[in-house]
Amino acid sequence: MNQVKNKKSILLFLIPALALYGCVQIGPLFQSLYYSFFSWKGFGEMKPVGLQNYIKLFTDDDIMRIAFKNTFLFAGISLLILLPFAFMLAVTLTTKIRFSKTISTILYMPGVISTVVVSLMWCAILNAESGPVNAVLRTMGLDFLARVWLGDPKVSMYVVIFVNVWQWAGYHMLIFYTSLQSIPGELYEAASIDGSDGFKTLRYITIPLMYNSIKMNATLIIIGSFKCFDIVYNMTMGGPADSTQMLATYMYHNTFRRFNYGYGSAISMVIFLLSITVSAILQKVKFGDESVSY
């Protein structure tokens, strides 16, 4: 290729990608930043307000506080449940178990289906009158546990988080599973000859070799909660009484329902900055000794 002197044709190959990416992804990012300093209804006059949108966002907006709280709650609970659970599934599937491929195929099934389908399914399952969850609880005599799952501000956020965990457990399991399969078997043989038991092997061989995939899964989960929109929109629309608002849904609500384009843009910049910061930090952070290799 270096022999090719025809730079014009090389440019021809690169320009469509650069132009599209620049105009549709990078450009709007700066436009968003610009809009975030204005009070604007999407048409007509743009009134410059300086940092007012950001100040309101961080100090003077109760729903925004709920959205922040829910987003971090979402990220935290998802991390606490998904990481260990997906890891255990992957480790279990890597043992000499039959049908492991079929099992992994089934476990990842919710991940290939659209989140809208998953949301509607679970809305029906959790329905207070006709849903099987309350019906099962009543049959077991646990009536006091039955409730209006999506209509009760105290539990609705946890319900949405649970459904999200249900949908993505298989995906995170697959990432662990793929990376487990790349660990050479000899390592485990050597360990068992040296008298290592199951737990020690897990602690001193498997987990250190999985730091990268743990990090990758953690990043995906945290960033996923920053931009989480589909599931909340389709299950609760942010309600009841804004109790399930998250950053992305509140941005949508402000921009496309209330036509506060400036304020919406400010929220979108917060989402962007949080995402970038988390992926940068997690890329830098070292869990234990990452120089371990095989």
Next chain:
Amino acid sequence: MRWKKMMKKRKYSSKYIKHYIFLGISISMVILPFLWVLISSLKTKSQFMVDPYGLPDPVMYENYADAFQSINMPNLFKNSIFISLTSVLGALLVASAAAFVLARCSFKINKWIYSFFLIGMMIPLNAAIIPLFITLKNVKLTNTYAGIIIPYIAFQIPMGIFLLTNYIKTIPNELEEAAIIDGCSVVQLFIKVIVPLSKPIFATFSIITFMSLWNEFLFALVFLTGEEFQTVPLGLASFRGQYDTNTTVMLAGTVIAMIPTLIIYVLLRDNIVKGMTAGAVKG
């Protein structure tokens, strides 16, 4: 000595029993909701209200016909297929051309351009959606195929360049050198040498792009407000307003919507899994 061996064997089988129980519970957690949805979608409205886990009696295939008509499924599927396929082809074309140059030319600036593209993998859709909507509205592209396909292509470019550049780099150079000596132009080189050799990664990239665009919701919700161009997820979401009164029909709708996805998944399972985990490196 024999009992020791037996003990060991016993220990192993009991260990695996625990594994099977754990996996069994996990699988049931996945399958039972689907099963319940499928069974409920065949019930009459009145049976559904009083009998949450019995078998359908009588079997209401009409729910499926109703779901098909009430949200105009044929039109939704037509739009989804057209939008997803065109976007996949577009993204493949644009990203592979750029990846070819980035993998093969050793201009100093290329490294910078490559990193510039990779930044895009960290930019969430939400960060660009407001200005994009305003621009699309100003050039009258909201509620058109082009207005959704162009953003879809653009947002798949970073991932495409990441996967394709790394793959093309692993293709040995000799073939191209021979082709250049034979007087191939750059375009010919790309079409006759690179494209045929990159087929596996093209397939992986196409499949994961197709799956994610088929399910994409936020852009579709904002950019396609009229019914004419709506995609399957959008059409389904419109059930939500009426689900209190019509749950069985809604469930039939979700079954119709997931069947094509599940068929593709079962047929292309290995490719999808490979692609999804390779794409995850972006984190």
